[in-house]
Amino acid sequence: MREGRETMSVPVLSVRDLRVEFVTRRGTLKAIDGVSFDIAKGEVLGVVGESGAGKSVTGSAVIGLIDPPGRIAGGEIHLSGLRIDNLPPEEMRRVRGRRIGMIFQDPLTSLNPLYRVSEQLVETIRTHTNLSASAARKRAIDLLAEVGIPAPDKRIDSYPHEFSGGMRQRVVIALALCAEPELIIADEPTTALDVSVQAQIIALLKRLGREHGTAIMLVTHDMGVIAETADRVAVMYAGRIAEIGPVRDVVQNPLHPYAQGLMGAIPSLEADAQRLVQIPGAMPRLSAIPPGCPFNPRCPHAFDRCKVERPEAIQHAEHRVACHLYDQSPARTEAVA
């Protein structure tokens, strides 16, 4: 064991300047372009953005499951200090499931329909531990109890189709927890569920993160889920992080014009029923990302510099924001550019 203080200072997940490309016949598309963030022990980082902003690809890159023709083109990913983006496949396989758990969007299709829940749990547990079959089964029952499945000792031998959607997502979470991972990547974990079930799953994730000190990367496009769950939030746009900061600040006082537009588009019961703010235009396709700031064609505050120079992330109070509006030292950014 290392010194307590040092352990505290090393984040569970540290992503530095991550770039992911998809090589296609019509050229190389940059799905992720220079993304950096940390997640500390027990912290929930929400990642929001429109479809295609690169949220899910970031999650897949962290767990090493980017399918060809996609590939990590640059940057580094560290898990508790260990660099994992360049591990050999077999070593990365051992990291998956054991140190990083993943939860996918659709619990109906995440489970293999032909195997009992017990078989899938025991298989995962025994892949990552030395437990005997009976000990693994006992642990599987404990896991199901922990994620809130009633009568787990009876339900464990059911097939996936015999569970409801919410219960299935609990099974999926139990599968992700099999080896007590340090990090859980939850990719739209509530999108396919009923609203009432969504709240339960979110509460479950929060409780598990708190009790086990698991870091959680919560990918979603639902700002409500983020506001309820996350400690910090990263707003992604066209493969970059536009703004990252504590969830309260970003929701109530967004700095980046895109984040402002996004927050303005959340319906509120308190405010008068006016028309919701809409961001004009649409997110550019990966093949046609404009030069400079990718948001400049839709930005109400865009000026000349936005069209030519890509904004770097600037520390502004507790936020980091990639926008020229907040740049107070032009000499420094010019040097970087």
Next chain:
Amino acid sequence: MLAFIIRRAFQAIGVLLAVGIISFAMFRFAGDPVNQIVSLDTPAAEREQVRRSLGLDDPVPVQFARYLVQSVQGDFGVSYQFRQPVSDLLAERMPATLELAFCATIFATVFGVLMGVYSGLKRDSVLAKVFQTISLIGISLPTFLIGILLIYLFAVILGWLPSYGRGDTVRLGWWSTGFLTLSGWKALIMPSITLGLFQMTLIMRIVRAEMLEVLRADYIKFARARGLTTRAIHFGHALKNTLVPVITIVGLQFGSVIAFAIITETVFQWPGMGLLFVQAVQNVDIPIMAAYLMLVALIFVTINLAVDILYTIVDPRLRSTIRQPA
């Protein structure tokens, strides 16, 4: 489950009844059976007597009922050309056809699944492309041509394998088997390949397509995210999910293999039911044709039932739909 089997059994009986009507109609409408039995100069009174003794003067429904009862008891009448009971002739020929069909199906399934899995997992490899080419040949070349090519290569040029017949057989009760002698095995090789090649390519293509489909499924991605080994993912999770269509094909094709054995048996002069049927067609031997029809129908219906039951063993979702029919 039991109710499901009983329901299916009733459907099977319905199918067999329909086939029974067709084969019975062959007797009625493909000429007067009395003419087939008596000689040309038999007097009319004697013909009437034969007609009465065979019950052919009874009303049609009575005759049909009698035909069904006799068929169920395994009595299909007497062959016109051999003057022997059809059931004896079929029983004598059946082992040859069933052994051939069995070997062809095993060959097709084993090689089809292996090649399909391989070319599904490594679809860009050279070997997978070779398999694809072989499958194209197997699909497009007619059976008899493959048989003749094999005979030319292995029997005529190389002289390794016999070109016709089933070699020495051993009798086990009424069943004559070629599995117990070396010459029997050698004789089985070429006809089995000829008969099974089409099925093999079909199975290979289906397994490959299913593998590619299943490997894209969410539960495979989730299995990878759980850190399972590649081996467990490919063979435990992916392969089992391709099995339902494979069982369908293997099952239904087993019936076709028996029915299509006619061509292979003719090419290799294989002493099976198919060859008997071809001879019966040439000699308008209606009792054999009718019995063959009934037998093939029975085999198809039995296989279908077996396939349906196998589905439920592989896929638990079907089990519950069977238990609570919608």
